[in-house]
Amino acid sequence: MAKQTDLTSHFLRDPAFDDILGGEGLVRRMLAFEVKLAEVEARLGLIPPEAAQQVARSAASASIDMGQLAEAVALAGNPAIPFVKMLTAAMPEEAARYLHWGATSQDAMDSALAMQLGEVIAVIDQRLRTLGDMLAALAEEHRTAPIAARTLLQHALPTTFGAKVAGWLMPVIRHRQRLEALRPRLLVIQLGGAAGTRAAFGGAGELVSRGLALELGLDPSPLPWHTARDSLAEFAALCGLICGTLGKIAQDVALMMQTEIGEVLEGAAPGKGGSSALPHKRNPVAAHAMLAIARIAPGLVATMMAAQVQAHERAVGDWPAEWAVLPDLASHTGAALNHALAMMPALDVRPEAMRANLEATKGLIMAEAVMMALAQHIGRGAAHHLVELASRDAVRQNRKLSDVLAADPQVTTYLDAVQLAALTQPEAWLGDAVTLADAGVALWSRHLSGAD
Amino acid sequence: MAKQTDLTSHFLRDPAFDDILGGEGLVRRMLAFEVKLAEVEARLGLIPPEAAQQVARSAASASIDMGQLAEAVALAGNPAIPFVKMLTAAMPEEAARYLHWGATSQDAMDSALAMQLGEVIAVIDQRLRTLGDMLAALAEEHRTAPIAARTLLQHALPTTFGAKVAGWLMPVIRHRQRLEALRPRLLVIQLGGAAGTRAAFGGAGELVSRGLALELGLDPSPLPWHTARDSLAEFAALCGLICGTLGKIAQDVALMMQTEIGEVLEGAAPGKGGSSALPHKRNPVAAHAMLAIARIAPGLVATMMAAQVQAHERAVGDWPAEWAVLPDLASHTGAALNHALAMMPALDVRPEAMRANLEATKGLIMAEAVMMALAQHIGRGAAHHLVELASRDAVRQNRKLSDVLAADPQVTTYLDAVQLAALTQPEAWLGDAVTLADAGVALWSRHLSGAD
Amino acid sequence: MAKQTDLTSHFLRDPAFDDILGGEGLVRRMLAFEVKLAEVEARLGLIPPEAAQQVARSAASASIDMGQLAEAVALAGNPAIPFVKMLTAAMPEEAARYLHWGATSQDAMDSALAMQLGEVIAVIDQRLRTLGDMLAALAEEHRTAPIAARTLLQHALPTTFGAKVAGWLMPVIRHRQRLEALRPRLLVIQLGGAAGTRAAFGGAGELVSRGLALELGLDPSPLPWHTARDSLAEFAALCGLICGTLGKIAQDVALMMQTEIGEVLEGAAPGKGGSSALPHKRNPVAAHAMLAIARIAPGLVATMMAAQVQAHERAVGDWPAEWAVLPDLASHTGAALNHALAMMPALDVRPEAMRANLEATKGLIMAEAVMMALAQHIGRGAAHHLVELASRDAVRQNRKLSDVLAADPQVTTYLDAVQLAALTQPEAWLGDAVTLADAGVALWSRHLSGAD
Amino acid sequence: MAKQTDLTSHFLRDPAFDDILGGEGLVRRMLAFEVKLAEVEARLGLIPPEAAQQVARSAASASIDMGQLAEAVALAGNPAIPFVKMLTAAMPEEAARYLHWGATSQDAMDSALAMQLGEVIAVIDQRLRTLGDMLAALAEEHRTAPIAARTLLQHALPTTFGAKVAGWLMPVIRHRQRLEALRPRLLVIQLGGAAGTRAAFGGAGELVSRGLALELGLDPSPLPWHTARDSLAEFAALCGLICGTLGKIAQDVALMMQTEIGEVLEGAAPGKGGSSALPHKRNPVAAHAMLAIARIAPGLVATMMAAQVQAHERAVGDWPAEWAVLPDLASHTGAALNHALAMMPALDVRPEAMRANLEATKGLIMAEAVMMALAQHIGRGAAHHLVELASRDAVRQNRKLSDVLAADPQVTTYLDAVQLAALTQPEAWLGDAVTLADAGVALWSRHLSGAD
Secondary structure (H helix, E strand, O other): OOOOOOOOOOOOOOHHHHHHHOHHHHHHHHHHHHHHHHHHHHHOOOOOHHHHHHHHHHHHHOOOOHHHHHHHHHHHOOOHHHHHHHHHHOOOHHHHOOOOOOOOHHHHHHHHHHHHHHHHHHHHHHHHHHHHHHHHHHHHHOOOOEEEEEEOOEEEEEEEHHHHHHHHHHHHHHHHHHHHHHHHHHOEOOOOOOOOOOHHHOOOHHHHHHHHHHHHOOEOOOOOOOOOOHHHHHHHHHHHHHHHHHHHHHHHHHHHOOOOOOOEEOOOOOOOOOOOOOOOOOOOOHHHHHHHHHHHHHHHHHHHHHOOOOOOOEOOOHHHHHHHHHHHHHHHHHHHHHHHHHHHHHOEEOHHHHHHHHHHOOOHHHHHHHHHHHHHHHOHHHHHHHHHHHHHHHHHHOOOHHHHHHOOHHHHOOOOHHHHHHHOOHHHHOOOHHHHHHHHHHHHHHHHOOOO | OOOOOOOOOOOOOOHHHHHHHOHHHHHHHHHHHHHHHHHHHHHOOOOOHHHHHHHHHHHHHOOOOHHHHHHHHHHHOOOHHHHHHHHHHOOOHHHHOOOOOOOOHHHHHHHHHHHHHHHHHHHHHHHHHHHHHHHHHHHHHOOOOEEEEEEOOEEEEEEEHHHHHHHHHHHHHHHHHHHHHHHHHHOEOOOOOOOOOOHHHOOOHHHHHHHHHHHHOOEOOOOOOOOOOHHHHHHHHHHHHHHHHHHHHHHHHHHHOOOOOOOEEOOOOOOOOOOOOOOOOOOOOHHHHHHHHHHHHHHHHHHHHHOOOOOOOEOOOHHHHHHHHHHHHHHHHHHHHHHHHHHHHHOEEOHHHHHHHHHHOOOHHHHHHHHHHHHHHHOHHHHHHHHHHHHHHHHHHOOOHHHHHHOOHHHHOOOOHHHHHHHOOHHHHOOOHHHHHHHHHHHHHHHHOOOO | OOOOOOOOOOOOOOHHHHHHHOHHHHHHHHHHHHHHHHHHHHHOOOOOHHHHHHHHHHHHHOOOOHHHHHHHHHHHOOOHHHHHHHHHHOOOHHHHOOOOOOOOHHHHHHHHHHHHHHHHHHHHHHHHHHHHHHHHHHHHHOOOOEEEEEEOOEEEEEEEHHHHHHHHHHHHHHHHHHHHHHHHHHOEOOOOOOOOOOHHHOOOHHHHHHHHHHHHOOEOOOOOOOOOOHHHHHHHHHHHHHHHHHHHHHHHHHHHOOOOOOOEEOOOOOOOOOOOOOOOOOOOOHHHHHHHHHHHHHHHHHHHHHOOOOOOOEOOOHHHHHHHHHHHHHHHHHHHHHHHHHHHHHOEEOHHHHHHHHHHOOOHHHHHHHHHHHHHHHOHHHHHHHHHHHHHHHHHHOOOHHHHHHOOHHHHOOOOHHHHHHHOOHHHHOOOHHHHHHHHHHHHHHHHOOOO | OOOOOOOOOOOOOOHHHHHHHOHHHHHHHHHHHHHHHHHHHHHOOOOOHHHHHHHHHHHHHOOOOHHHHHHHHHHHOOOHHHHHHHHHHOOOHHHHOOOOOOOOHHHHHHHHHHHHHHHHHHHHHHHHHHHHHHHHHHHHHOOOOEEEEEEOOEEEEEEEHHHHHHHHHHHHHHHHHHHHHHHHHHOEOOOOOOOOOOHHHOOOHHHHHHHHHHHHOOEOOOOOOOOOOHHHHHHHHHHHHHHHHHHHHHHHHHHHOOOOOOOEEOOOOOOOOOOOOOOOOOOOOHHHHHHHHHHHHHHHHHHHHHOOOOOOOEOOOHHHHHHHHHHHHHHHHHHHHHHHHHHHHHOEEOHHHHHHHHHOOOOHHHHHHHHHHHHHHHOHHHHHHHHHHHHHHHHHHOOOHHHHHHOOHHHHOOOOHHHHHHHOOHHHHOOOHHHHHHHHHHHHHHHHOOOO
């Protein structure tokens, strides 16, 4: 009985990652492990060359019944044991006797996992790069577009949409640096034999291990890492970091897409973002998924952290905990990236709405500008107090802040109405926003050129 | 492209729960929701009776392409929107126009979820009951079998294996009480329409809601609960509690099954618990899975806790987070219960090994017994000190504790060698262990009889 | 060296709960445990009456050096061992010899914990009750005030603010039911002696246990629960549920308080919610803390779930994990409740802003109303399609939805301009909102009267 | 009212880290921030030089009432606002007016946090180095000492204790690499002003930011990172990785310290590891704490992951969530390292017990050795089957495996009794264990010499 259709398979999961990390993906790579193991062992004289050739031939034509395998896992306690048995049964005796020579279940599974993660990481890296390009282009396009910066969901000051997007871009650079640093720790061979001593290789363990690593496209590992799972947990954490960044972007988009705000909308498409009940609705859909994934990821990261406490030379319980959690986490991360890549080019950016929202508070958002101008004359504290009172009056009386201030002799002693009007233009108080947008874009270019 | 075979589908998951909670399971119950909604609405005169009949007829013959549906979810943002569209398309116009009348996506999905959880909860409850019966029988069978009680993994005192098992049993009673209390909070109808106001029912919302609840076997809900998700999180927490209890049992079994201890072994079976590398191995397999699940569950519970913060009348992000997490958590819980039910009757309990381990420390485990006897004469503190020193000497000199004590005049003033020998027999210091085992079994009977 | 001042001690923590659950709180209750234990044992003839009196006298005057105790914990592995030693040292020999008679560290600590949690739970329950009263009053006051219901942060339909608040209220009722059900599972005596067998009570263990429970205001426990921690984890989960509910309320408030929305504001007060840089800011502060706590709680709940896997008769590691996590979780929960209680009566509710926002979309929010009216004539599907197109035109052309519809002959065949204008008034499409607000308030009254 | 004594402050926490990360530690560094900010601004002509001097003088003599500050946080929503107010009030007007010029609360707090984390990281790094030295020495000392390798808590094969310890050492190298890579991402200045645009610096923001970074010993930051929290979450993850590694070591030690196994014991000391009830107990204490911390850390890491989703330019809720969680996580990590450093040199390693346990199964643990020898003649599959049967017989009949095999003609055709006896000596099947121990030690040396 197969697992039922997962209706979130294209929304919260990445079908491409599920293809790599699923059962068939694992079996395919365990087959490669067994074939290459035999090949290397034959080369080193540990097993007869004919045996290795037969292992390769039999593996090429082997057909593993996945349903039967899944059922056998429940008795065996891991997928490799019944896999090796089924493969053995499908081979002529001469090949079968040298299959899996010197290796243990976890060698096959962890090496396969490293191969799977190698493919997944390459895709993540590529997607991060594309996302970075998109964000850099978006930041550049809107480098001067004024928008309200919001702290604690309140208008704070004007910034530019480009600066905001540059802020989204910075973590993408760091994620790529992290991925790069992680590779040599994560994408390594596992070959320790039954308990990590490589006992059954008759002294040739290191040679087999290095040779096999080369064949499988993995780095060598100085020691087996059956119960040293820190690099797997580090990969999980990196997924958590990426999902967090994408969740932050999604939340900003969903907030800017609110009916009352409407500064940025997800692109419309037939069948996208509608409502079964409400004909006028245009819902965030990519943000919906990205935020969902940002909620899901932390719990899975925590499990991978907790599962590091693996007893002795192979853990009870903690090892299989990884099997359920890590592929899910990677698949969700892939999906979040996919949604981000779909969201960015279609983003409906509305500078006029940004401008309208900036002006909706009648100059209140320019309070700091006035305060700093006044502070030059009367000090920061007094200026803060004065502008705080004027802001309250402006709200209460529904007047422009500049008008209220222009009526206050404590202010007009230093700033006249014309100066106040100029001070309360958003463009007058963008600070370094444009420069920061540019700096972010430049940093991305420098990152791509390898200068960091 | 379908999700690949999940090789843990029979080891860490429960195929029966996946059947209930998977995509087909959801669609089947959403169909029931739509059919019964139309039926109730027709009865109340909201839609024509013929429309309801046609909805029922069309639903009965509807064939939803699950792969296509999964893909559409990625655009629509939830499964109900494309499901209603596909169902509409499969219906004659006269039926289609009254389909889903007044309801919203979340009404269909949450009501279907409540139906799914109702089935899941019934199975969990039944399994808890069977597990309780097994544990009660095991506790009774071994009520007097002495075993070392271990604190911080050190021998502490003798207890009985029956008392230990009775300790496993107590939480099972409490879990069933929790499940019973949760039912009326969890298994309730969701029917609020687009934003929880039941606006499209023309004032008949409460009648439709109550009528539909009755038809679907759910309890009525005084208010819609679109963004009040506490009872779902409570269900998740209960799963976490059950997985924790089973993880504790599994860990105890795995520890007792250690090569050096060998007091309890998981039952052997062809293909079970072997090793691909080691012909002599007999591995814990059920405990492997149960412990793995106890590691996985807390992260999923945390996500359901976090996902309660659902904005306004329908959440961005937090709602779909549930879709990925809750079915997994329930499926893992079902699997852990299955493993426990398979483990218990096959458990290979070895009282002789328990006895041998008790005696292996040459009476050290009886230190408290001697201390308390001495304490009657010289006070608790002095007795503790004296026995602590004797224990150290016994270890250092590899002698029996009773022999060391019998050579100490501070002791022999009060206790002679015969008394000391008697005091250091495990049976002499079981305390209430047998009574406690019996109390546990009795409590289970009382629980079954409904007296608690 | 004392722990430094925790600057969040009044913001994210509850000083009153920290007082109950902190080190002094634990020691005070462990003293009560030891005094009452001796008293009960004397009554049962296990120790001399004079000894019990002396224990009581010495405990009354004992002064435990908390700093020294904290340091000793690091060597001893738990607080009870050095506590008993320090208490012993402070007593005359005659009393000291009978101190802690038959008990173990965990007996003292867990019984003290049950006492602490009893006090904490009483306060939580009282605060939930007060919060419920406040929410019921708020729901009643604003039962008819129209406000936009928002799904995925988009305007959906009109509802009333009272109905929204009634939705916040429902989980409060359920939390109080959960608390009530939890009490008898959680507030129980722990008395098992060194390894749960009550060996050192000479057969009187059950009598001592019941007598002590009575003295300490706890329920009896049929078996010791040294490593059956489900009820503690259940308490943690309940804290997580409460924090989730309060986080949802906080998020709704923070969203409604956005500059562009301004429907509800946290009450202003001197020094509250200002900004060091921005004189015009009025920040959400209670919502800031409540949301923070809703983010913090799930991780702590997960740890308590994970820490249930306690080996044998006393756990290595998992038990002390509780000491760090449970008091923090309870303290945060207390703080979230405090913030909610401060927030509610001061809430600045602005029905005029709600109304203005409702009208800001020029009737779009009434789309469902029109659709359902049309659906009576042309079916739900066709009506949905027609109104979807009209909505798009209205947005594109910045016209009222009713005007766009009134220009469409497919519509005007069934609905004329007057009907359309009436249909697009928010009050015309509140559905059951007022009834639901009333139902929520009535349910709270019924809950208080004990009828549920 | 101060927070009560935390009795775990020396057991689960690191008082030195609490000193750095606590309230006083934060205030001290915020003072430095304000002083250096004024100094740099004066240098750049933004404020008068006298003002900067006065800020410095006033800060030097400022006495912040910490209790009052903690209470004010509850109203203000963060510690920096009341801190700046209190500091302002303590300064002459001329200094006060230029205090905090152009900065925002989060600038002061995040820069202070970066300084705090810089100190914490230096200590963590030093402790990891010392721990690495200790583990390398331990691995070297016991490089050839045979011990049972255990998989799923079952004897698997012989390995050496040195190889096991080398396995503990490898993650320590990787943690130091991670720490090194993290530094430039984490230890950076925060200076963005009210909303990240550096508006109030009049174009000199970048210069102020770079100058201030230099003064505070931090790296510059190209853009403000008010709501880009990935590097903080990465630090949290690294803490989680370190706690995981230490938890694994602790669990191995606690398991080897079991009464029945006794291969490695934590060092004894007065007051350490005793029991209030059991005079003979010698409990793991450092392992107790390390394992507890490994259970606690994942939940805190998850919160830091979740708290990355920070809205717009300053988050509601998610930011303060960090304040409660990050200092705790760091403090626990410090404590786990302290326990490891105390544990290692005092470890009581008992090679004779390791040897005894190896022999306890009468050669069973050598099953693979025999299988591989036989496999040379009859193939791996047949050999596995044959030795599996012999193993079962050996267990059932309580005989040596070599004796059972020597009685089987299918075996003796290829291997005689002498060969079988030799094959079942643990030393004969250590595989690469000694080489791997040496490789681990060499890798540590190479790491220290900077070659990796």
